Amino acid sequence: MIRRAEPAAADTSGAGFGPAIVLVRPQLAQNIGAAARAMLNCGLTRMRLVAPRDGWPNAEAWPMAAGADRVLEAAAVFDTTEAAVADLAHVFATTARPRDMVKRVVTARGFGADLAGRPAAALAKTGVLFGAERSGLDNADVVLADTVVTIPLNPAFSSLNLAQAVLLVGYEWAMAHSETAADAVAYGTSAPAEKGALELFFRHLEQELDAAGFFHPPEKRTGMVRNIRNLFHRTAASGSELGTLHGIVTALSGRRLGGRPARRAPDTDG
Amino acid sequence: MIRRAEPAAADTSGAGFGPAIVLVRPQLAQNIGAAARAMLNCGLTRMRLVAPRDGWPNAEAWPMAAGADRVLEAAAVFDTTEAAVADLAHVFATTARPRDMVKRVVTARGFGADLAGRPAAALAKTGVLFGAERSGLDNADVVLADTVVTIPLNPAFSSLNLAQAVLLVGYEWAMAHSETAADAVAYGTSAPAEKGALELFFRHLEQELDAAGFFHPPEKRTGMVRNIRNLFHRTAASGSELGTLHGIVTALSGRRLGGRPARRAPDTDG
Numbered sequence: 360m361i362r363r364a365e366p367a368a369a370d371t372s373g374a375g376f377g378p379a380i381v382l383v384r385p386q387l388a389q390n391i392g393a394a395a396r397a398m399l400n401c402g403l404t405r406m407r408l409v410a411p412r413d414g415w416p417n418a419e420a421w422p423m424a425a426g427a428d429r430v431l432e433a434a435a436v437f438d439t440t441e442a443a444v445a446d447l448a449h450v451f452a453t454t455a456r457p458r459d460m461v462k463r464v465v466t467a468r469g470f471g472a473d474l475a476g477r478p479a480a481a482l483a484k485t486g487v488l489f490g491a492e493r494s495g496l497d498n499a500d501v502v503l504a505d506t507v508v509t510i511p512l513n514p515a516f517s518s519l520n521l522a523q524a525v526l527l528v529g530y531e532w533a534m535a536h537s538e539t540a541a542d543a544v545a546y547g548t549s550a551p552a553e554k555g556a557l558e559l560f561f562r563h564l565e566q567e568l569d570a571a572g573f574f575h576p577p578e579k580r581t582g583m584v585r586n587i588r589n590l591f592h593r594t595a596a597s598g599s600e601l602g603t604l605h606g607i608v609t610a611l612s613g614r615r616l617g618g619r620p621a622r623r624a625p626d627t628d629g
Numbered sequence: 630m631i632r633r634a635e636p637a638a639a640d641t642s643g644a645g646f647g648p649a650i651v652l653v654r655p656q657l658a659q660n661i662g663a664a665a666r667a668m669l670n671c672g673l674t675r676m677r678l679v680a681p682r683d684g685w686p687n688a689e690a691w692p693m694a695a696g697a698d699r700v701l702e703a704a705a706v707f708d709t710t711e712a713a714v715a716d717l718a719h720v721f722a723t724t725a726r727p728r729d730m731v732k733r734v735v736t737a738r739g740f741g742a743d744l745a746g747r748p749a750a751a752l753a754k755t756g757v758l759f760g761a762e763r764s765g766l767d768n769a770d771v772v773l774a775d776t777v778v779t780i781p782l783n784p785a786f787s788s789l790n791l792a793q794a795v796l797l798v799g800y801e802w803a804m805a806h807s808e809t810a811a812d813a814v815a816y817g818t819s820a821p822a823e824k825g826a827l828e829l830f831f832r833h834l835e836q837e838l839d840a841a842g843f844f845h846p847p848e849k850r851t852g853m854v855r856n857i858r859n860l861f862h863r864t865a866a867s868g869s870e871l872g873t874l875h876g877i878v879t880a881l882s883g884r885r886l887g888g889r890p891a892r893r894a895p896d897t898d899g
Contacts, residue, residue, distance in 0.1 A: 397793070402783040425788045461867050468804065512803055513672040518695045523667070523796055526789075530797055533782055534738065564877075573880035587873060593864045600860050607834075607857070610843035611881035 376479060377532050378451070379405040379486035380525060381443050383500055386412045386492050392423030393522035394489075395430035401529030402536075406434040407443045407486070440488065440500045445555035448484035449595065452504035453524060454496055455517060460589050463506045467528050470508045471535030481550065487528055492521050502589045503554065551595040560601050560608075561588055567612040646749060647802050648721070649675040649756035650795060651713050653770055656682045656762050662693030663792035664759075665700035671799030672806070676704040677713045677756070710758065710770045718754035722774035723794055724766055725787060734777045737798050741805030743776070757798055762791050822868040830871050830878075831858055837882040 380398055385391050385408065395406060408415055415436050424431055437443035444450050451470060452462075465473060474482060488504060490496035501507065510519065510527050519527070565584060574580040596604065650668055655661050655678065665676060678685055685706050694701055707713035714720050721740060722732075735743060744752060758774060760766035771777065780789065780797050789797070835854060844850040866874065 396788060399786045400782045400789060400793075425790075427786065427788075461865065461870065510800075511807065512670045512800070516669040516697065518666060518697070519670060520695075523670075523793065526793055526796065527800055530780075530782070530800075537781065567881055568877065571880040571883070573876065583873070586870065587877070590864050590866060590870050590873070594860050595863065596860060600856070603853070603857060603860070606843065607838065608881060610841040611837055611878060613841070 377401075377403045377405070377482060377485075377529075377536065378474060379407050379447065380529070381407040381409060381440070381486050381488045382411070382521070383409045383440050383443075383488055383496060384412065384491045385521065388413050388415075388417035388419040389423045390492060390521045391415075391417070391434075392420035392425075392427075392431065393520075394525045395420070395424040395427040395434075397522045397526035398529055399427035399430050400526065401533040403529050403532065404430050404433065405486075406430050408434055408436045409440050409443045410438060411436065412491075440503055441554070441558060444486055444488075444503055445558065446484070446553050447486045448481070448551035448553055449486075449506070450504040450554065451485070451487040451506050451508045452496055452501045453487060453489050453508045453510070453528060454501060455509065460498075460501065460586075461593070462501070462504065462589070463593075465506055465508055467508055467510045467531040468535075470506075470528060471531035471533075473506070474532055475535035484550070484553070489521060489524055489528075498585065502585050502592065505551075505592055505595055550597060552598040552601050556598060556601055557592070557596070560596075560604055561591070563605055564591075564608050567608055571612065647671075647673045647675070647752060647755075647799075647806065648744060649677050649717065650799070651677040651679060651710070651756050651758045652681070652791070653679045653710050653713075653758055653766060654682065654761045655791065658683050658685075658687035658689040659693045660762060660791045661685075661687070661704075662690035662695075662697075662701065663790075664795045665690070665694040665697040665704075667792045667796035668799055669697035669700050670796065671803040673799050673802065674700050674703065675756075676700050678704055678706045679710050679713045680708060681706070710773055714756055714758075714773055716754070717756040718751065719756075719776070720774045721755070721757040721776050721778045722766055722771045723757060723759050723778045723780070723798060724771060725779065732771070732774065732777045734779060737778055737780045737801040738805075740776075740778045740798060741801030741803075744802055745805035759791060759794055759798075822866055822871050826868060826871055827862070827866070830866075830874055831861070833875055834861075834878050837878055841882065 380394065380403055382391060382394060385394075388411070391406075391408065391411065398404065398406060411417070413419075415434070416431070420431055421428065435443075451465075470487075474485065477485065487508065488496055488500055490500065508528060510524065512519070561584075564587070568574060574583055591604075594600070650664065650673055652661060652664060655664075658681070661676075661678065661681065668674065668676060681687070683689075685704070686701070690701055691698065705713075721735075740757075744755060747755065757778065758766055758770055760770065778798060780794065782789070831854075834857070838844060844853055861874075864870070
């Protein structure tokens, strides 16, 4: 080994500071433990679990954490990926294969560089999705993401396990963070809304589209909804912009069939 | 996992090309297997073993290699570290703690950059030492090295296992070696529509918003239009997605006041 385990200090540099690591439907508790170890090596402490197959907490995770108990003890559990990212404003999805979606794609190194430019408040609202050991992320998970992260290793033999994937992504975060921590600058003027607020917009839009008979034929609804959500995710809309989008949907549909009056549009952003 | 295991190809890019990975007195055969897996992920195939505790070959290594059998089968075994590096011209030693020696020290990233500048013939004479799981490298091993490699992770919790250390060092080799890998940022498979097509969508949307009385009061229209356009520009929508957006606007507004029928939504993207 390169560095030996030392007694965990009371605190670590950057603790609670980096992106949340979201393990989506992990199967083995041992892998959750190994991922926690990989995380803490990189100074990451915010673990989230979506529907872990074997329940949580699970005693089998602890031995594999090799002392990263604090990460496991603070892990938050969610039923769905949507819930796990509801309070995040920028979500990354790790995936090997190019999906048939228009998404920004970065390498793990590009991911580190991206995060390095964000102030602490923005980092706290950032998370990275990792799929299950065997199957990876579903398309429905990837849709929730703003950016796809790939690790461009040997195309003829790519077989990273879950903890190794977490390690490489966390490593790039740690490298980029330590290099640029001193001169982080402001990231844009208006912060993206939380994913939960985006979800409310989607429901509004889809409800009106249902009422308008947009989803036709019905069996295509799932794919159409996915593509529309994917498109709007890319806007990284601010809370104010989401208000505008709500206003647009309400205005366009509100007088339909002589129904509700058009809601006044919210003030412009900024 | 990020990338799934694929059938091992007959050859891999850079096979036999990168540095030799020298495991010095490894204890568990499982860890040798895991290290082989990490190596092949990074396109590294030249494994050397110095006095493996449980003998070699050892059947327990193979399951952990997850298909990187060729690395294990080609592993060369030596009695001493001196013998293992005898044909090498530049040796790196991975170690956490600064040793009481005057040696050049580089980070894993610096290691990658160092190797990237070497021609193939020089690379073939390069190797990296990794110590035993618990104890690391002896000073006697480090003395044999030209350069020390450190992985600057969380100083309060550094607990990389052998395979993880091999993975991170191999990863930096692979990143530096592959010119395309560094931090390429790309978009997905479907290209953004031309701006002229986006303009047509804006006109469609704004026409319907005008009809719905959305822009209120009128003096705010210019700023509101600008903000809405800005928002949709960020989607970098493909031609197919623009079709979907047209469909949404048409569906939401089409039946308004009993007017036009809702246009059938276009097929899903791609």
